[in-house]
Amino acid sequence: MTRSIEVYTEAGTKRVFAGALDWPGWCRAAKDEAGALAALVAYGPRYASILAGGPGEAGGDELTPPAQPGALRVVERLPGGSGTDFGVPSRPPAADQADLDPSETERLARILKASWSALDRAAAGAQGVTLRTGPRGGGRDLAKILGHVLEAEQAYVGQLGSRPPKSDGAPTYVETEREAALQAFIAGASGRPMPDPRQTKRPWTPRYFVRRAVWHVLDHAWEIEDRARPDP
Numbered sequence: 001m002t003r004s005i006e007v008y009t010e011a012g013t014k015r016v017f018a019g020a021l022d023w024p025g026w027c028r029a030a031k032d033e034a035g036a037l038a039a040l041v042a043y044g045p046r047y048a049s050i051l052a053g054g055p056g057e058a059g060g061d062e063l064t065p066p067a068q069p070g071a072l073r074v075v076e077r078l079p080g081g082s083g084t085d086f087g088v089p090s091r092p093p094a095a096d097q098a099d100l101d102p103s104e105t106e107r108l109a110r111i112l113k114a115s116w117s118a119l120d121r122a123a124a125g126a127q128g129v130t131l132r133t134g135p136r137g138g139g140r141d142l143a144k145i146l147g148h149v150l151e152a153e154q155a156y157v158g159q160l161g162s163r164p165p166k167s168d169g170a171p172t173y174v175e176t177e178r179e180a181a182l183q184a185f186i187a188g189a190s191g192r193p194m195p196d197p198r199q200t201k202r203p204w205t206p207r208y209f210v211r212r213a214v215w216h217v218l219d220h221a222w223e224i225e226d227r228a229r230p231d232p
């Protein structure tokens with residue numbers, strides 16, 4: 001018998017998110033819970049392909065995506081807020097308070113790196129392509145999408161309690177920032193002092209950092225892919 005996949009939901013007044021607890025970044029939204037669960041199932045193969053994206057990425061973290069929402073089990077329902085309705089999952093599930101052992105830390109780090117690789121592949125495939133506008137992503141061009149993702153990730157590192165490296169404008173800065181994000185996550189997960197610490201009133205847990213960061217990266221990687229395709 002196939003084991004059910006535990007998910008949580010976050011419900012605002014206009015939008016509901018559903019996210020898989022064990023698979024950060026596999027999180028989709030709709031107008032109601034049923035729609036969000038259906039959207040999560042629809043994106044299952046797409047998410048699973050990210051895990052198998054290439055050597056050094058999520059690798060052995062295989063996911064067999066379910067074919068029907070009935071394979072999902074909602075274990076927590078969170079009240080959303082203005083961020084939820086705006087389109088951002090903004091409430092950490094209770095499971096994200098749990099400590100991380102070295103094996104799980106390594107697994108989440110692989111998923112984080114796999115999401116970055118997915119974004120890089122999407123961006124490379126969209127070079128020289130005029131992204132179509134419309135409901136899937138609005139009017140940002142490729143450079144602005146990538147800039148937005150980078151700025152958000154810098155803020156997320158701050159939410160962990162670390163200062164992101166200052167941008168020098170060099171093309172290599174993205175890799176510098178990602179390495180800093182990864183090291184801040186590992187430090188938080190292992191209980192070590194945070195690199196270049198900053199005062200953060202309500203720091204995110206390492207689990208929630210990965211959940212939020214991977215969701216944001218993949219959401220925009222998929223946006224790029226969708227908007228680079230011809231209008232169906």
